[in-house]
Each structure stands twice: as C-alpha cells, then as structure tokens.
Amino acid sequence: xxxxxxxxxxxxxxxxxxxxxxxxxxxxxxxxxxxRAVIESGYQKEPxxxxxxxxxxxxxxxxxxxxxxxxxxxxxxxxxxDLLLKLAAICEVGFDCAxxxxxxxIRQLGVNPLSIIYAMPTKTxxxxxxxxxxxxxHTTFDSSSELKKIKLHxxxxxxxxxxxxxxxxxxxxxxxxxxxxKTEAVQLLEEAAELQLQVVxxxxxxxxxxxxxDSYEKGLCCVKALFEHEAKAGRKMKIVDIGGGFLSxxxxxxxxxxxxxxxxLEEYFPDQDVQVIAEPxxxxxxxSFTLYCSICSVRKVTRKNEVVNMIYLNDGLYGTLRFTExxxxxxxxxxxxxxxxxxxxxxxxxxLWGPSCDSADRVMQNMTILLPSCTPNDxxxxxxxxxxxxxxxxxxxxxxxxxxxxxxxSKLWHMIKQSAVFMPSDFNVKPDVAVPLQSTxxxxxxxxxxxxxxxxxxxxx
Numbered sequence: 486x487x488x489x490x491x492x493x494x495x496x497x498x499x500x501x502x503x504x505x506x507x508x509x510x511x512x513x514x515x516x517x518x519x520x521r522a523v524i525e526s527g528y529q530k531e532p533x534x535x536x537x538x539x540x541x542x543x544x545x546x547x548x549x550x551x552x553x554x555x556x557x558x559x560x561x562x563x564x565x566x567d568l569l570l571k572l573a574a575i576c577e578v579g580f581d582c583a584x585x586x587x588x589x590x591i592r593q594l595g596v597n598p599l600s601i602i603y604a605m606p607t608k609t610x611x612x613x614x615x616x617x618x619x620x621x622x623h624t625t626f627d628s629s630s631e632l633k634k635i636k637l638h639x640x641x642x643x644x645x646x647x648x649x650x651x652x653x654x655x656x657x658x659x660x661x662x663x664x665x666x667k668t669e670a671v672q673l674l675e676e677a678a679e680l681q682l683q684v685v686x687x688x689x690x691x692x693x694x695x696x697x698x699d700s701y702e703k704g705l706c707c708v709k710a711l712f713e714h715e716a717k718a719g720r721k722m723k724i725v726d727i728g729g730g731f732l733s734x735x736x737x738x739x740x741x742x743x744x745x746x747x748x749x750l751e752e753y754f755p756d757q758d759v760q761v762i763a764e765p766x767x768x769x770x771x772x773s774f775t776l777y778c779s780i781c782s783v784r785k786v787t788r789k790n791e792v793v794n795m796i797y798l799n800d801g802l803y804g805t806l807r808f809t810e811x812x813x814x815x816x817x818x819x820x821x822x823x824x825x826x827x828x829x830x831x832x833x834x835x836x837l838w839g840p841s842c843d844s845a846d847r848v849m850q851n852m853t854i855l856l857p858s859c860t861p862n863d864x865x866x867x868x869x870x871x872x873x874x875x876x877x878x879x880x881x882x883x884x885x886x887x888x889x890x891x892x893x894x895s896k897l898w899h900m901i902k903q904s905a906v907f908m909p910s911d912f913n914v915k916p917d918v919a920v921p922l923q924s925t926x927x928x929x930x931x932x933x934x935x936x937x938x939x940x941x942x943x944x945x946x
Contacts, residue, residue, distance in 0.1 A: 506567065506568065506889070506891065506911075507891070507910060507911060507912060507913040508538060508568055508891040508892060508893045508898075508911060508912050508913065509890065509891065509892045509893070509913050509916040509918060510893055510894075510895050510898045510912055510913060510914045510915075510916065511892050511893065511894055511895065511916075511918070512895050514892075514918055516535045516537040516775070516892045517535075517775075518918065519535060519890060519892050519918045520533075520535045520775065520777050520866075520890075521821070522918045522919035523777075523890065523918070523919060523920070523921060523922070524777060524818060524820070524864055525820060525821065525919075526919040526920075526921060528921040529779075529921040529922065530779060530921075530924075531779060531799060531887065531888070531922070531924065531925055532776065532777060532778040532779050532798070532799045532800045532887040533776075533777055533887045533888045533889070533890055533922050534774050534775065534776050534777075534805075534870070534875070534887055534888070534889045534890065535774070535775050535777065535889075535890050535891075535892060536566065536568070536569070536773055536774050536871070536889050536890070536891045536892070537773045537774075537775075537892055537893075538568065538569075538572055538773070538891060538892065538893040538897060539893060539894050539897050540772055540773035541569055541572055541573070541769060541770060541773045542572065542576065542897055543736065544736060544768060544769050544770075544772070544773070545557065545573070545576045545578060545769060546576075547736050547737075547739075548739065548763075548765065548768070548769075551739060551740055551743040551744075552739075552743045552746060552747060552763070554747070554750055554757075554761050555727065555746070555750075555761050555762065555763045556578075556579060556760065556761065556762045556763070557578040557579065557762075557763060557765060557769075558578065558579035558580055558581045558600075558601075558602055558604075558726075558762050558763065558764050559573045559578050559579070559580050559581060559764075559765065559766065559769055560581040560583075560604075560729050560764045560765065560766030561573075561580055561581065561582065561587055561590070561591070561766070562581075562583050562587065562766060562873075562876065563766030563767050563769070563770050563771075563871075563872045563873055563876070564766070564769075564770035564774070564871055564872060564873075564874075564875075564876060565587065565590060565876060566875075566889065568891050568911065569770060569773070570590065570591065570594060571594060571904075571906045571907055571911070572901070573769070574591075574594050574595075574596055574906050575901055575904045575906055575907075579600040579601065579602065579762065580596060580600060580601050580602075581601075581602055581604045581729075581764040581766070582601055582602070582603055582604070582605075582621075583603075583604055583605045584605065584612070585611075585612050585615045585616070588601065588603065588615065588616060588619050588621060589619075592619055592620075594906055595905070595906065598619060598620030598621050598622065599620075599622060599623075601621050601623075602623045602624065602625070602645075602726070602762070602764075603616050603621050603623065603624040603625070604624070604625050604688070604726075604764060605624070605625065606625045606626055606627040606628070606631060606647050606662050606663075607627075607628075607631060607662075608624070608631070608634070610634060610637070610638045613634065613635065613638040613639040613642075614638055614639070616639070617638070617639045617641075617642070622641075622642060622643050623642070623643045623644075623645065623685070623724075624639070624642050624643075624644060624645070625644070625645045625646070625647045625688050625726075626644055626645075626646060626647065626673075626677075627646065627647040627648075627649075627662055627663050627664040627673075628664065628673070629673065629676055632673065632676055632677055632680055632682060633680075635682060636680045636682060640681075640682065642682070642683075643683055643685045644677065644682055644683065644684045644685065644686075645684070645685065645686040645687060645688040645724060645726055646664065646670060646673060646674060646677075646684055646686075646687055646688070646711070647662060647663050647664065647687075647688045647689065647690075648663050648664055648665075648666045648670055648687060648688070648689050648704070648707055648708075648711070649662070649663030649664060649665060649666065649689070650663065650666075650689040650690070650691050650700060650703055650704035650707065651691070651700070662690070663689065663690070666707045666710075666711075670707075670711055671711075671714055674711065674714065674715060674718075674720075678718070678720060684715070684720070684722060685722055685723055685724050686722050686723060686724025686725060686726060686760075687707075687708040687711050687712070687722065687724075687725060687726065688726035688728060689704040689707070689708070689726070689727065689728055690728030690729060690730060690764070691704060691728060691730040698741055698742045698745050699745075700730075701727060701742060701745060701746050701749070702745060702746075702749050704727065704728075705725070705727070705746070705749045705750070705753055705754075706749075706753070708725055708753075709753040709754070712754075712759075723758065723759055723760060724759070724760045724761075724762065725750075725754060725759060725760070725761045725762070726761075726762050726763070726764065727746065727761065727762070727763045728763065728764050729763065729764045729765045729766050729767070729768070731763075731765050731767070731768035732767075732768070732812075733767045733768045733771035733772060733812070733869065733872060734771075734772070734812035734869060736772070738768070739768060766872065767872040767873070770871040770872050771869050771870075771871045771872040772868075772869050772871060773871045774869075774870045774871030774874065774889075775866065775867065775868050775869075775870060776800070776805065776806075776866070776867040776870045776874070776887065777818065777864055777865075777866055777867075778798050778799060778800050778806075778864060778865045778866075778867060778887075779798070779799050779864050780796055780797070780798060780799075780859055780860070780861050780862075780863050780864065780865065781797040781798060781799055781840065781861060782796075782797040782861055783795070783796055783797070783859055783860060783861060784797075788836075791834065792833075792834075793833075793834050793835065793836055794833050794834070794835045794836070794856070794858070794859065795835075795836045795838060796835055796836070796837050796838065796856075796859055796865075797838045797839075797840070798837060798838065798839055798840060798848065798865070799840050800839065800840065800886075800887055801837075801838065801839010801840055801841060801846045801847075801848055802839045802841070802843075802845065802846040802847065802848060803839065803841050803843070803846060803878070803879045803881040803882070803884060804839065804840070804875075804878050804879075804884060804886055804887070805870065805874040805875045805877070805878050805886055805887060806839065806848045806849075806867070806870075806874070807873075807874070807877045807878070808873060808877070809848070809849045809850070809851055809852060810869075812869060813849070813852075813867065813868075813869060813870075814867070814868055814869075815837070815849065815854060815856070815865050815866065815867050816856075816865065816866045816868075817856050817857050817859060817863060817864075817865060817866070818863065818864035818865065818866050820863070820864075830857035830858060831857065831858060832855045832856065832857060833855065833856060833857070833858060834853070834854070834855060835854040835855065835856045835859075836854070837849055837854060837865075840884055841881060841882045841884060842882065843881075843882075875887070875889075885925035886925075887925075888922040888923055888925065889922075890922055893912070898912060898914075
C-alpha cells in the first residue's frame, strides 16, 4: 500500500520532505505508479512531469546495439535536465553543444572537451573564444564568412564542413544551415586550405523528425565524394557526422535506418579509422518524460452547431506544450478512486486552452481531440513529452514551468550510483512515492500598511 505519511501541512501549505530534483529509487513501483500516487493523494494541484531515467538508458543502449560503429554525441538542446545529462555522461556518450551556455553546463560535469562538438555553423567571435578557452577543439562551418572568423579567433580548431541534406522531416534544418554540396562545398574546402585551417570531417543533418530513410544514404554519398576530393588534394579527413533526425515515438523506430546506415558505412567507409558520430537528441529523451496536467476549468460551448468542451489547463503554449508533433497523444487520467461509469463514458470533442490570457494559447490546435467528460477535478496525461518541451518554455505572464519528479529503478541505480558525476543527494533511496512536488507558487509579500510616494490608482472597496 502506498503511504502518504510524508505529506504534512505547515502554515496551511503542503511541504515536501525531499529535494525536487532527487531521483526516487523504485523497487516495486513504475513511473506510472508514482504519478498515480501523487495525483490520488489529493495534495498535488499543479501539473508535473515524471522523468524515467531507465527509459533514457534503454534508448542509449538500443542505439549503440543497432549502430555499433556510430558514436553518440547527444544533442542536449532537446533536453538539458541535469539528471539526464549526468546519466548520458556515464553512459559514455559525447555531447553536441550549440551555445556557450551548453558548453558550460557540460564542462561543469567534468566531461572531456574532446567529447564535445560545437555543432553550430554560425558563431560570434566571443563564442569562439569561449569554446577555445574551454578546451573545445571540434566545430562546424558552412560559409566563407565563418572560415574567416575562425582564422582570426580559433585557428587551431578542427573543422567539419556542414553540407545541406534535406529529407522528409518535421523541421527542415537545411533552410538555415548547410552549404550546397554541388556549388559550394569544394570551394569552401579549398578556401579552408588556403587559410591553413584543418578540416577533419563532414557533417550533415537530414532534419528533425525525419521519416525518409534514404536521406542518410544521400548524405553519406556526398560525404564520400568530399572525402575523396580531400584525399586527392593530399588532405585527409577522418570524421563523418550523420547528425540527428531519428524518430522518437518508439524505441525500434531507428532499426530500419540503422540497417541502411550500417551497410552504407561498410561500403563507403570500410576504413575503421574513420570515426562516425551521430547527434541524436529527440530519440534519446522524448519518451522518458510524461506530463500530468491538472484541469483548471471546463466550459461547454457550441461551435458550428456542435457542442464542444473547452478545457482550461495549468500548462500551455507558453509553457511546455508549445509544439504538437504527429505522435503526441492526450488521455484522461483514470483515477482508481472514481472509476464508476468510466468504461462507458461518452467521448466528447475537446478544445484545450493554456493558462495565459492570450487567445492564441491553444494546445494541440491542429489535432481533433476526443475525451471522456472532464471536470476540474480531473487530470490529463501527455506522453512522449521529453524533447523540446520545457527547454522551449517561456516566462510569459510569469507563468512557471511544471516541476519534474525523477524516478529510477533500483537495478539501474546500483549500476550508476558510484559514478563520480552523481552525488548521494541526487537519489532518494527510500521515497514516499506519493509526496507532492514542490509548489511553484511565489512567496507571499506581506500587506503594506504604510503610506508611500506611489500614486497608483486604487480600486474602490
């Protein structure tokens, strides 16, 4: 039986006995069990995430298993939660950093600078200097302007030329980054040589959420041609960066593309001294986070002669629900304390609104949402919410982001707890899984009775 003994009231508010970021070590509970215990305790009022560390570990191990030659450089822009980064670090992956702040965060963990690629083709001089003085060596470029800046501020850098490779994807990165393989790449390689800069490899990115398997083959074909060009010029390249873009809704989503990549690498780059890296972000972190969102209010309205439930949530467009992907889902949380009639509940059309005063704050607007009847006492469950969610959250209207409850199995905990990157305070070994998360409500400011010089208008009482 789940205990609620750790929940206590002090000064009229619910208090937590555990640090917000400590991972709950679970013996006989799942991540869903923890969420259920928190919600059914009745004390949790605000939306929250459950982060399953085991899911990240499984994703990393699966990637390594199906693409044994490809080394992971995790694209931390997708999710930079501290415990996730620590877990990735001890899983012996590298890191794709795209800003000075990301470099700082990874270097704080003690990660070797050689395990970091500054995969941002356009950098300011100040950012280059910061990376250089942090010990970073590898970075990308895609223009003559970038080469000239690197010559001035980071001439000892080891460069990867980024080429444009487009695929059928959710977000086309080629519109912003990557030189044209046919008209620009060779010219840029020759310019780098004239500037006495060392180009050690080729990078491409097929786009985020890519569904076209042959895009990687197209990219690797271009990479091979550039490798051959440099070899004829007496300049040897040794790194192939296939970027990211791997779909994230299922663990086995990468199996087909992995088989294709493995065969192409064997054919095009049989020399095992050629290092092959990838920059998965979404694939590593997406399925490990689930959002449990509380309902603030419900209204029935008539739209185009159709009755629709308008549900107002405590998270929304300006929080962690900014983007809707094709694989995203929303379900009503099934409270075991109130299951009467749920099996035969009428399914109704729903509009989801976020908590801001902006009328554009509508969640999943491009989807038809059907849910059982909901009340302000209900919760909604948003699965696969680990990528580009709270990292995109804004502070619009001073609205807070949901808290995160981290869980880890005792098996994985025993495997990693002795690592230098983790501290004992990172884990709660005997947690009360029903303890609510720390409130995001701001501190109260005491009422002022004194007169001051402010001449603000006051409301009549």
